[in-house]
Amino acid sequence: MTDSAAVTTTKDKAIADIDAVKDNAGKTDADAISKAKADAAAEIAQSHKDAIDKLHTNFGPDADTSTTDKAFENHKNATGSSAAAINKDKLAAEKEIAKGAVADAAANAKKKVDDLKHTDKTDYTSEEKKAIKDKIDQEVGKANGTITTPGTIDQAPNATEVNKARDEAIKNIVNNLVPNAGNGGGTDNGTGGTGNGGGTDNGTGGTGNGGGTGNGTGGTGNGGGTGNGTGGTGNGGGTGNGTGGTGNGDGTGNGTGGTGNGDGTGNGTSNGTGNDQEKGKDITLMHNAYVYDKNGQRSNKVVLKAGSIVTTYGLENIAGRQYYVAIDQGASNRKYYIAAGNAQYLVQKLGHNSYIYNKYGKRIKTEPTLKKGTKVKTYGVPVKIRGKKYFIIATNQYVKAANVLRSQLATKIERVAVTSNTPVADNNTKPSVEKTLKHNAYIYDGTGKRSNKLILNAGSVVNTTGQKQINGNSYYTLDNGMYIAAGNIDGKKLSLGHNAYLYSQYGNRVGKKVLKKNHLVKTYGSPVKIKSKMYYITDNNKNVKKANFKVVS
Known part of the structure; x- marks a missing residue:
């Protein structure tokens, strides 16, 4: 081979190699x-x-x-x-x-x-x-x-x-859906503050025009203080209401009726309520939460699901731990407590670089990698996702607990006994029966409407005193007088239109069992969405695709 031919061969090979690299690079980019x-x-x-x-x-x-x-x-x-x-x-x-x-x-x-x-x-x-x-x-x-x-x-x-x-x-x-909320046909409210050491606090109602309501709520007088509430002015058929404040420690709560112009009504309620309930503050649970009694012991077997909105009335310290105070409106306003860490964050430092994961344990690749030393806000104790522990850092965002520098406060696992917080029964009290929720459940009032924004987590054990039909639907009566839909406990049998597999809460197949076409399967509650597909819950951590069931007329 001549030198010229050798050069040509080498050149052709080099060009071919370059083209191959380009092709591979293009394929990699496409992938x-x-x-x-x-x-x-x-x-x-x-x-x-x-x-x-x-x-x-x-x-x-x-x-x-x-x-x-x-x-x-x-x-x-x-x-x-x-x-x-x-x-x-x-x-x-x-x-x-x-x-x-x-x-x-x-x-x-x-x-x-x-x-x-x-x-x-x-x-x-x-x-x-x-x-x-x-x-x-x-x-x-x-x-x-x-x-x-x-x-x-x-x-x-x-x-x-x-x-x-x-x-x-x-x-x-x-x-805006809270009764008497809004102006110009809505409500104007004036609320008094707190007078301590014999001080006086006054609350004066606002003015509700066009049929609105003016409400005045007295403040709180502590240590002999006076809480006065003066009703607002309701014009054009409006109502002026004055509600007495709360007098603690021999304090006095006075209420002065409002003024109703144009056939309006002026109502005055005198004397304080005698309790220390202030206006509640709504918090959103970022972490599933237990319900505790005044001693910091679990008061029942209920778990409130993350995402529940709880109306709270301040914080209390129990045995060195902070709890939100809440009121069970269905049980004579009995107090219960929720660990503050389920809604308040704790700042912790990462000991390693960390990805951010979703609730299925899958990395969220559109979120940046958090670098070692980054401070993150965590909620509650670690949760398990497919066998691994994670800290919640935001809604549907988690970091591996192993990547977080250890904090005794944050990583302490709650292992507490369940104690009864049910009032002593009298002769008119029905005996209660424990029922386990198979499906997340809302709480309803006697008309079948949601009584609050709480969500009871599947697996919770509730005390029931019987069943009741409300608007044609079956409900269990809870021992506090509220209701939950019976379908979250008893379930109903549906017929399969196709062979079906069982899936976990993460959408992966569980076991090798195949449920045959026409087989009757007990399902609980409404279908749930897992990774964009709809499933019926059939048991704890077992689900069947909704599409595999016959259409129910």
């Missing part, structure tokens, strides 16, 4: 893009699920979620030719889903406004209802923006902030 799109789609689906869960928590299992669902269908597949472009499209999709959830929250809230009653059980006037609906629309505008002004959701720089903006808007919308 990476494909994977990035799949990961983004999974995150978008999770955002949709979180939004739906938020709507169900606030408005019940039959809440309208159509706008949220439509936003998901229109944006569920992220597009782009680079990782940056895909992430940008994913964030845009999450924002549209969040806006849909806010719009659905408004639609559900407006439906409830039509049935809203004042605290004195009188109906709202059409003007009052319109005023509340207008305020709901204002909250939607703040979050979702207008043609010319971006809202808080569009301004959010990442998925975490999008969720915060969504949740804040929904909370504000729900707050």
Whole structure:
């Protein structure tokens, strides 16, 4: 071979090698893009699920979620030719889903406004209802923006902030559903403060115009102090109510009736209530929570699910640990306690670099890697996901507990005995029977409406005193006089239209058992969503795909 031929051969081989490298690089890039799109789609689906869960928590299992669902269908597949472009499209999709959830929250809230009653059980006037609906629309505008002004959701720089903006808007919308909340046909309230050491605190009601209500609630006088409440002014048929303050330690609570102009009514309630219950503050549980008694012992076998909204009345220290004080309105206002760590964060430092995971134990690749030494906010003790321990750091965000520098306070595992906190029975008290929840459950009042925003976690054991039909549906009566849907305990048998596997709470197949077509399977409660698919719960950590059951007419 001549030198010229050898050079040509070497050159051709080099060109071929370069082309091969380019081909492999192109294939690698294509694989990476494909994977990035799949990961983004999974995150978008999770955002949709979180939004739906938020709507169900606030408005019940039959809440309208159509706008949220439509936003998901229109944006569920992220597009782009680079990782940056895909992430940008994913964030845009999450924002549209969040806006849909806010719009659905408004639609559900407006439906409830039509049935809203004042605290004195009188109906709202059409003007009052319109005023509340207008305020709901204002909250939607703040979050979702207008043609010319971006809202808080569009301004959010990442998925975490999008969720915060969504949740804040929904909370504000729900707050408008509190009886006697709103101005210009709604309610103006004035609440007195606290007078200590013989001091005096006065609360003066505001003015409710257009049929509104002006309420004045007296302050709290401690140590011989005086709490005075002066009713507001109700114009145009409005009502002025004055409620006496609370006098503790020989204190005095006085109430002065309000002024009702134009056929309005002025009501005055004198004398304080004699207790120390202040206006409650709502907290959202970030971690499943036990219920404790005044000694710091579990008072029952109930577990409140993360996401529950609890109305609390301050903090108390029990045996060196902080607890929120709550009131069981169905049991003669008996106090119960919730460990503060389930809602308050503890700042801890990472001892290793750490990924962020979702509730299925899967890494959220759109979230940045947290570096060693980073301080993170953790809630409660570690939780187990598929056998591994994680700390909760935000809604549906976790870090491995092994990556967190050990803190005795944060990693202490709760092992406490369950003690009875049930009042001593009298001759008129029905004996209670323990029932285990197979499905997460809401708490209802005697009319079949949710009495609060608590969610009882599946696996909780509740004390029941019988069953009752409410609006054609079966409920168990709890020992505190409230109700839970019987379907969360007893279940119903459904027939399979196809052979079916069993799946865990994480969506992976459990065992090798195959349930045959036409087999009757006992199911509990409404279907639940796991990784964007719907399942019926059939037992503890066992689920069957809803699509495998025959359609029930």
